[in-house]
Amino acid sequence: MTVLCILAAFLCFLYCFIVFRIRSGSRFYLIWALGGFSFLGLAVMLRYDLWGRIPMPLRRALTVLLIVGVVLFVAAEACIFAHYRDKGRPDLDYIIVLGAQMKPGGPSAVLKFRLDAAYDYLTANGDTLCVVSGGQGRNEPCTEAQGMRDYLVERGIAPERILMEDKSTDTSENIAFSAALIGGTDKDVGIVTNNFHVFRGVMLARHAGFENACGISARSNIYFQPNNLVREFFGIMKDLVCRNLI
Numbered sequence: 001m002t003v004l005c006i007l008a009a010f011l012c013f014l015y016c017f018i019v020f021r022i023r024s025g026s027r028f029y030l031i032w033a034l035g036g037f038s039f040l041g042l043a044v045m046l047r048y049d050l051w052g053r054i055p056m057p058l059r060r061a062l063t064v065l066l067i068v069g070v071v072l073f074v075a076a077e078a079c080i081f082a083h084y085r086d087k088g089r090p091d092l093d094y095i096i097v098l099g100a101q102m103k104p105g106g107p108s109a110v111l112k113f114r115l116d117a118a119y120d121y122l123t124a125n126g127d128t129l130c131v132v133s134g135g136q137g138r139n140e141p142c143t144e145a146q147g148m149r150d151y152l153v154e155r156g157i158a159p160e161r162i163l164m165e166d167k168s169t170d171t172s173e174n175i176a177f178s179a180a181l182i183g184g185t186d187k188d189v190g191i192v193t194n195n196f197h198v199f200r201g202v203m204l205a206r207h208a209g210f211e212n213a214c215g216i217s218a219r220s221n222i223y224f225q226p227n228n229l230v231r232e233f234f235g236i237m238k239d240l241v242c243r244n245l246i
Contacts, residue, residue, distance in 0.1 A: 005043035012036035019227050028231045076233045083199040086215030088121060088190040092128050095121055095190040095216060096178045098171055098201055099134020099144035107151055109221055110194060111144070115151050117218035118192045122157050128190075130157070131181060133165040133174040171201060171235075172244055175208045185209030194220040196228045200236055203245045 016032035045051045051059070088095070097118045100111035107115060122130055130152065134144025141147075145166035153159050165181050168174045179185050189210050191201040198215035205213035220228060239245045 002043045002046045005039045005046065009036045009039035009043065012039060015226065019224065022223060026231075029227055031230065032227070072237070073233055076236045077229060079199045079236070080196055080229065080232060083202060083215050084195045084217060086198050086202075086217045088214045088216040089188070091125055092190045092214075093187040094129050094131055094182055095192050096131045096133055096174065096205070097148060097192040098174045098197070099132070099148070099168065101137070102134075102140045102142060102144050102147040104141050107147055111148065112151075113194055113218040113220060114192050115148055117216055119152060119155050119157065121190065121192070121216055122152070122161065129161050129163065131163045131165055131178045133168055133178045135167050135169055137169075171197075171204055172208075172239070175201075175204050175210075179208055179210070185211075188212050190214050190216045192216045192218060194218050194228070196220055196225065196232050200232065200239065200245070204239065207244055 012032045013036040016029050016036065019029035019032070054062075095118055097114055100114065101108040102111065106112070118130060122128060132145045132148035132152070134148065136143040143164075143166040145164040149159070149162050149164055152162060163181055165174070165177045168177045175191075182189075185208060187210070189205065189212075191198065191205050191213055193201045193215075195217045198217050202213050202215045236245070
């Protein structure tokens, strides 16, 4: 067991380095370093039998917390994968493309995947309108909405089919501000985002009042997928605590 913990620590540190080197757009990759140190600590505890020196009530409490954490993680990931390949319904009134990082050279890879999925849907459904949603971060050359609109127009989507919501800073605001721009939540909408993010995007939309919201899944970079899935688990837990999903 000690050897397995050391191996797990090595893999965590290695993945942390890989994600850092290929640049994920955030610092969440540091959680893998934390995981590596945690596995090393567990290895030390097992090697020197430190676990047995912890008072029994505390050991039981820690065990229960671990089991609850594992159950929550598995449940959250099951929900994520249940919506992993959502393609939406035809002829929606609107699709809402959730924002992601804009770079000086154009949309980040994550955002480009979303925009390509939106382009495919808009091309196949000529009466559907599109809301591009996202404000401007400190490291972005323009608002995400503006960059998204420019990308879709360059690909041939008519400008009059695109509405810009350019004030939001997170997914909850993407949905809420887009609803205000649309003029209510009684429309049939599709939430366009990357596969790992579809479940939370749709649940946030339904919580905001879009009862018939559906997901439109875009692909994502396979190298970042473990990082994305773990990060999304924490996003789901945060929104549950904040009562954004219920």
